[in-house]
Amino acid sequence: MSHLQDPTGIFQRSEKNPILTANDWPYPANTVFNAGATRFEDCTLLLVRVEDMRGISHLTVATSKDGKTDWQIDPQPTLLPDPENYPEEIWGIEDPRITYLEELQQYAVTYTGYSKQGPLVSLATTTDFKNFKRFGAITHPENKDAALFPKKINDLWCLIHRPVYGGGQAHIWIAYSPDLVHWGQHKILIEARQGGWWDANKIGLNCPPIETPEGWLIIYHGVRKHASGSIYRIGLALLDLDDPTKVIRRSQQWVLGPKLPYERTGDVPDANFPCGAVMNDPTGELYLYYGAADTCMALATAKMKDILEFLKNDNS
Numbered sequence: 001m002s003h004l005q006d007p008t009g010i011f012q013r014s015e016k017n018p019i020l021t022a023n024d025w026p027y028p029a030n031t032v033f034n035a036g037a038t039r040f041e042d043c044t045l046l047l048v049r050v051e052d053m054r055g056i057s058h059l060t061v062a063t064s065k066d067g068k069t070d071w072q073i074d075p076q077p078t079l080l081p082d083p084e085n086y087p088e089e090i091w092g093i094e095d096p097r098i099t100y101l102e103e104l105q106q107y108a109v110t111y112t113g114y115s116k117q118g119p120l121v122s123l124a125t126t127t128d129f130k131n132f133k134r135f136g137a138i139t140h141p142e143n144k145d146a147a148l149f150p151k152k153i154n155d156l157w158c159l160i161h162r163p164v165y166g167g168g169q170a171h172i173w174i175a176y177s178p179d180l181v182h183w184g185q186h187k188i189l190i191e192a193r194q195g196g197w198w199d200a201n202k203i204g205l206n207c208p209p210i211e212t213p214e215g216w217l218i219i220y221h222g223v224r225k226h227a228s229g230s231i232y233r234i235g236l237a238l239l240d241l242d243d244p245t246k247v248i249r250r251s252q253q254w255v256l257g258p259k260l261p262y263e264r265t266g267d268v269p270d271a272n273f274p275c276g277a278v279m280n281d282p283t284g285e286l287y288l289y290y291g292a293a294d295t296c297m298a299l300a301t302a303k304m305k306d307i308l309e310f311l312k313n314d315n316s
């Protein structure tokens with residue numbers, strides 16, 4: 001159905017969209033959006049950002065057998081801000097990214113801590129999505145849109161993050177750590193474009209890097225500012241498997257932009273914002289979960305082979 005597609009035609013929106021809204025929630029919530037995603041115990045698990053009626057966000061688990069329907073939502077918040085012990089969480093915890101670290105047999109969750117000094121990146125680990133071990137802040141503000149690679153590269157953990165500095169410049173950076181806590185060797189990985197581009201001036205990582213035969217697939221957002229606000233759209237890049245500081249490809253066009261009413265209207269109009277994607281191995285499809293208009297959760301799917309083919313042809 002063409003009205004469900006972006007012009008590139010790679011991602012197909014689910015006909016069930018929006019797949020989760022505040023009306024589905026077992027307790028009062030303003031909005032539910034920007035969920036991290038992973039496979040967990042034969043289910044697709046979303047760690048959903050829930051904004052309460054004060055404007056403060058926490059995280060709650062929703063699971064589904066097929067990743068599309070019949071979501072089972074935790075009856076209470078799963079992970080609440082803990083400002084007494086972690087003052088950087090005073091105004092909430094937001095936008096989790098989940099990476100399974102095979103070597104540690106742990107899920108790592110990088111999330112935004114909304115501190116009085118601005119947003120920063122915090123880290124927690126879990127094995128069951130009930131108990132979480134907090135590592136505290138791993139960057140200072142202003143920084144967000146961070147996720148770990150699933151394995152060490154050249155014996156070091158590897159993080160993508162997005163500091164903001166120098167009058168609002170916002171590019172995608174990469175860093176390394178021996179222990180997940182101390183990060184160094186910071187380097188710009190992907191620069192925001194300029195001028196009229198859809199990803200001019202401000203970009204950030206969306207999903208944790210996904211390993212493919214062609215390289216690490218990067219799903220990122222670009223923010224185009226215009227007279228009445230901003231448009232958040234999604235584009236793609238590919239990093240070298242052995243040296244992820246090398247960008248092999250970067251799409252020129254965006255592949256998923258706000259189009260349908262649930263994406264164009266809400267608390268923050270025109271914001272398509274994934275925080276996680278799950279590979280459906282039998283069909284070779286990537287399920288991309290995205291917050292729509294900072295209000296609800298939506299799903300779009302794409303064949304991995306189409307994504308990689310597109311990146312070959314649309315490379316900038």
Ligand code: BMA
Pocket residue numbers: 034094095232268271273291294
């Ligand atoms: C980004 C993040 C996201 C949000 C988006 C649009 O900077 O704060 O949480 O979805 O803005 O408001």
